[in-house]
Amino acid sequence: MNVCCLLDNSQVAFGVDLDLLKTSTPFPKAIETCLKGMVYSIEDIFFQFNPKNRPFIKEVREACRLLRTTGAQWIHERKTAMENGDDVPKDILTQIIKSAGQEDSMTKEDEEFMLDNFVTFFIAGQETTANQLAFCIMELQNKTFTINLIKYGSAFQDCCSLTYTFIHLFTSLQVLKETLRIYPTAPGTSRELPEDMVISGIHIPGGCICIFSSYATGRMEKFFKDPLTFDPDRFHPDAPKPYYCYYPFSLGPRSCLGQNFAQMEAKVVMAKLLQRFDFTLVPGQTFDILDTGTLRPKSGVVCTVSHRNDKK
Numbered sequence: 001m002n003v004c005c006l007l008d009n010s011q012v013a014f015g016v017d018l019d020l021l022k023t024s025t026p027f028p029k030a031i032e033t034c035l036k037g038m039v040y041s042i043e044d045i046f047f048q049f050n051p052k053n054r055p056f057i058k059e060v061r062e063a064c065r066l067l068r069t070t071g072a073q074w075i076h077e078r079k080t081a082m083e084n085g086d087d088v089p090k091d092i093l094t095q096i097i098k099s100a101g102q103e104d105s106m107t108k109e110d111e112e113f114m115l116d117n118f119v120t121f122f123i124a125g126q127e128t129t130a131n132q133l134a135f136c137i138m139e140l141q142n143k144t145f146t147i148n149l150i151k152y153g154s155a156f157q158d159c160c161s162l163t164y165t166f167i168h169l170f171t172s173l174q175v176l177k178e179t180l181r182i183y184p185t186a187p188g189t190s191r192e193l194p195e196d197m198v199i200s201g202i203h204i205p206g207g208c209i210c211i212f213s214s215y216a217t218g219r220m221e222k223f224f225k226d227p228l229t230f231d232p233d234r235f236h237p238d239a240p241k242p243y244y245c246y247y248p249f250s251l252g253p254r255s256c257l258g259q260n261f262a263q264m265e266a267k268v269v270m271a272k273l274l275q276r277f278d279f280t281l282v283p284g285q286t287f288d289i290l291d292t293g294t295l296r297p298k299s300g301v302v303c304t305v306s307h308r309n310d311k312k
């Protein structure tokens, strides 16, 4: 899933074919290492001062450097192509460079800022969607979900026979939205209060940082009946909309920039995979969750994959 999403992001956003399926690249590992570094430093503010963490910190620095040098190289190549009047894709990279070109002058700091955005885009955009799809495949093996599908009148037999109803559930995003309710791959966010505020009758002084957990609210009986049951019907177009208790992409002006892209990507990747393959979970895996900054399935969702045509 990581490879699928990384290929998709790099191709759509930066017009680069990473060729990950043929050659092994250090990219997915570098993204994972950067995320880990972020989590460890948030969890323990003294992390970087502990001598025993030095080897890991070195690893994180190298991973960041890899992402930044790659970003710099891609930007340079695209800039040169644009200056030479070559045909370039109308993708995000072209937009970033065009916007930068409208500035009177580009300082070294601006260039660093552009690279920061590149790395944010790469990290934010890959793990989250990949893990969402992995959780989704994990839930497809879940008996409760199977029962729910039978309720829709679908001929849902071994794992996932593709009826119209089933495909519709995906394309209408019901399944994907329900996946993010129980497994919000970016499990929370935070905001610093600029001034004193009263929230639900509680006075909070300005300068405090409030942390919001979409993982917690998504699993609260108060907001979702029988919260641990995977039921895509909660997101049926006629069902009442969740009110400020479902925010896997956060809310407000600084919410996820890639939300629409992510959901379109998830829909396309999932539909393509399920049209072609059957997934059967290798037994003995847990349905537990691992928190590595983003949430991911602890056992990795190791599956036996068979091509649908082979069964005909």
Ligand code: HEM
Pocket (backbone or CB within 6 Å): 009, 120, 121, 124, 125, 126, 128, 129, 132, 180, 184, 185, 186, 188, 189, 190, 248, 249, 250, 251, 253, 254, 255, 256, 257, 258, 259, 261, 262
């Ligand atoms: C299932 C997939 C995804 C989930 C659950 C997710 C979730 C989030 C969350 C919770 C935030 C924090 C927003 C906040 O603090 O208020 C965020 C920020 C962000 N996301 Fe996503 N994201 C996903 C996919 C993507 C993709 C595919 C991209 C880009 C292609 C992307 C780009 C970004 C960026 C650039 C930010 C920073 C926005 C800002 O600071 O203004 N995300 N995302």
